[in-house]
Each structure stands twice: as structure tokens, then as C-alpha cells.
Amino acid sequence: TGEDGFELIMAANDAPIVWQALIDAGAVACGLAARDVLRVEAGLPLYGHELTSEINPIEAGLGWVVSKNKQFIGSDVINQVRADGLKRKSVGIVMETRIVPREGYPVLIDGVKIGSMSSGVFSPTLDRGIGFAFVASEHSEPNHNVSIEIREKLHPARLSGKRFLKDT
Secondary structure, eight states: OOSSSSOOOOOEEEGGHHHHHHHHHOOOOHHHHHHHHHHHHOOOOOOOBBBBBBBBBBTTTGGGGSSSOOOOOOHHHHHHHHHHHHHHEEEEEEEEOOOOOTTTTTEEEETEEOOOOEEEEEEETTTTEEEEEEEGGGGGGTTEEEEEETEEEEEEEEOOOOHHHHHO
């Protein structure tokens, strides 16, 4: 999430004991929504949203972690994607209001769909909805004005970088 934290791995029958010990020591429970706000504000992808078997790491903006020189399973495909250029890119979306853009919502320019949301949350820090979307590469430059279709209404937004607390 970009925050300090830990992952604990244990036998399932030990989980209630560990949970109670953490609560007794002052830990505060939070849910997946809190995790999502932190990860989206920090610009971090989540498998199943910004990465899937249909979304390659180059489209997801993670080309910097994929070797250009070493051979690995899938390197031929990734190198071909790099050579051909991207049809779509992952971008940040900043709503002009507090409305939340959710996964699957269309992203439009002048009424023409250019992509769709992959994650969206309300950012208490920015006091507005933010998220990630995959859009056509030719429309992926930051500060481009777009609309997000939410419940058959268009809501103003703009494209941004994905590190929201540094890019807005």
C-alpha cells in the first residue's frame, strides 16, 4: 500500500489467537477499502485490476521491472509489445468532484470511449474520486480532460500520473 506494514503467514487455526493478540496490543483493524485507498493514492497496481493474464506489464506501466536483455518465459512476447508500441496505457484519473470512478466505468473524450477504469476510490487526502484506467495510447498524456460515465451521466475528470499525492 505504500505504508509500513507486515504480512503474517500462519496456520489457519492460529489466526484467531494472533488477531486477538494484535488487537490487544493496540492494532486497529481496517478493511480492503482502506487498503485500496492507500494503494491507489500511492500508484500501486493490484493483480486482477491493473495486471491480469490479458494485461501485460508494459501496458500496466511496469516495463521498468521487466528486463530488456534477459531471456525468460514470455520475454519474446514482451519484447514484441515494446517493438510494436502500445495500443493502450495505464493512467491515473482525477475526478473534478467527490464522485468515485469504479472498475469498468467508461472513459470518454467528446463522447467517444477511449478506455475504461480498472480501479477507483474516494481519496480523503485529495477530497475527490481517483483511480486508474486503461486508455488508448494516443490519449494518454497527463492533464487531458476526459469524462467518466457513471450511471448514464458524464462526470468531468482529467488524466494524471499514477502517484496521486505527488502528481496532483
